[in-house]
Amino acid sequence: MDPVTEKREYRDDYDDKTLYIPGPTEVRDDVIEAMAEPMFGHRMDRMTDLYTTIVEDTKAFLGTDNEVVILTASGTEFWEASTLNLVDENILVPTCGSFSERHANVAERLGKDVDRLEYEWGEAVKPEDIRAHLESTDKQYDVVATVMNESSTGVRNPVEEIGDVVADYPDTYFVVDAVSALGGDYVDIDEHDIDVIFASTQKAFAMPPGLAVCVVSDDAYDREVEKGESSWYGGFRRTTDYYDRKGQTHSTPAIPIMLAYRKQMKHMLDEGHRARDERHREMTEYVHDWADEHFAMFPEEGYESQTVACIENTRGIDVAATIEEVSAEYDMAFSNGYGSQLGEETFRIGHMGEHTVESVEALTDVIEDVAGL
Numbered sequence: 001m002d003p004v005t006e007k008r009e010y011r012d013d014y015d016d017k018t019l020y021i022p023g024p025t026e027v028r029d030d031v032i033e034a035m036a037e038p039m040f041g042h043r044m045d046r047m048t049d050l051y052t053t054i055v056e057d058t059k060a061f062l063g064t065d066n067e068v069v070i071l072t073a074s075g076t077e078f079w080e081a082s083t084l085n086l087v088d089e090n091i092l093v094p095t096c097g098s099f100s101e102r103h104a105n106v107a108e109r110l111g112k113d114v115d116r117l118e119y120e121w122g123e124a125v126k127p128e129d130i131r132a133h134l135e136s137t138d139k140q141y142d143v144v145a146t147v148m149n150e151s152s153t154g155v156r157n158p159v160e161e162i163g164d165v166v167a168d169y170p171d172t173y174f175v176v177d178a179v180s181a182l183g184g185d186y187v188d189i190d191e192h193d194i195d196v197i198f199a200s201t202q203k204a205f206a207m208p209p210g211l212a213v214c215v216v217s218d219d220a221y222d223r224e225v226e227k228g229e230s231s232w233y234g235g236f237r238r239t240t241d242y243y244d245r246k247g248q249t250h251s252t253p254a255i256p257i258m259l260a261y262r263k264q265m266k267h268m269l270d271e272g273h274r275a276r277d278e279r280h281r282e283m284t285e286y287v288h289d290w291a292d293e294h295f296a297m298f299p300e301e302g303y304e305s306q307t308v309a310c311i312e313n314t315r316g317i318d319v320a321a322t323i324e325e326v327s328a329e330y331d332m333a334f335s336n337g338y339g340s341q342l343g344e345e346t347f348r349i350g351h352m353g354e355h356t357v358e359s360v361e362a363l364t365d366v367i368e369d370v371a372g373l
């Protein structure tokens with residue numbers, strides 16, 4: 001029998017850490033407080049008010065005419081659902097890190113025929129490679145699936161240009177995993193024919209974890225209807241039809257997190273999609289300058305993420321020990337590189353959601369002190 005992990009009793013006296021990890025990230029106090037409401041029923045009018053508010057506010061924030069689905073799940077749900085809803089047989093997944101690889105893996109587990117276009121970790125997916133691949137094959141791909149922000153390597157893929165390429169193939173749908181980008185990195189979904197794009201609330205939306213947000217085009221909806229088989233829980237038709245008929249979700253949602261969502265989406269609307277993007281761009285520039293001074297950026301130049309900086313450990317600092325000391329002495333949490341491959345070779349700073357240049361500078365000052373830079 002497999003060994004059973006021993007129970008480690010949860011206490012009430014943990015120190016709060018300021019989060020600079022690639023999600024979850026910092027959440028505003030009033031957003032946390034919004035969750036502390038007496039419970040209500042998911043078929044009450046109050047629920048319709050809440051759910052229609054968060055769906056329509058999300059459409060307004062993202063500036064899309066497509067449908068918005070907000071489900072109790074994490075972003076992972078839409079790797080699975082988008083595959084089940086759209087892919088009969090063939091899917092093309094450019095892989096450039098751990099999360100894009102996992103997307104490919106999910107599709108394989110669902111029995112689909114997955115072709116990878118493999119890039120070295122740190123490299124970005126190039127639209128011309130996608131075009132060349134699509135032109136060179138007789139295969140009919142139901143979906144091209146691309147990660148917008150490869151959180152394991154800090155690479156921001158040019159999904160806008162890739163969308164323009166896929167748009168030339170009307171029977172191929174474009175699915176974008178924007179889990180760690182959406183809300184902090186502007187993307188014009190409708191302009192670039194992105195059929196499906198999804199995110200998790202604990203990243204650049206700066207909300208608690210527990211909800212996945214997915215934007216679905218009419219074409220993707222029609223494709224699911226035509227295909228016949230789909231995900232039950234994350235079916236585009238079931239979720240959007242239920243919304244149209246009742247203004248609610250098909251099953252019982254995480255109501256407290258939706259209350260938090262409502263509060264935070266109002267803040268996001270006040271700031272605006274463009275202004276939020278600009279604030280994230282400023283943080284990115286700050287971190288790049290800092291990295292250039294002390295280390296180097298890991299991603300291919302020109303493709304650096306706007307929400308997760310992946311910094312190459314060119315000085316050979318003890319990444320794990322630095323993280324530990326920054327956490328113990330300063331109550332700030334940042335991340336090592338992803339997995340065994342990049343663990344000590346890189347480290348990652350999540351500068352997403354509500355962070356500012358000032359709050360990121362507070363962390364980099366501390367890293368300088370602790371690592372003796």
Ligand SMILES: Cc1ncc(COP(=O)(O)O)c(C=O)c1O
Nearest residue numbers: 074075076099149151179180200
């Ligand atoms: C790019 C990317 N895709 C997918 C996921 C999975 O998201 P979740 O853990 O919310 O399911 C993550 C999580 O970090 C991610 O960074």
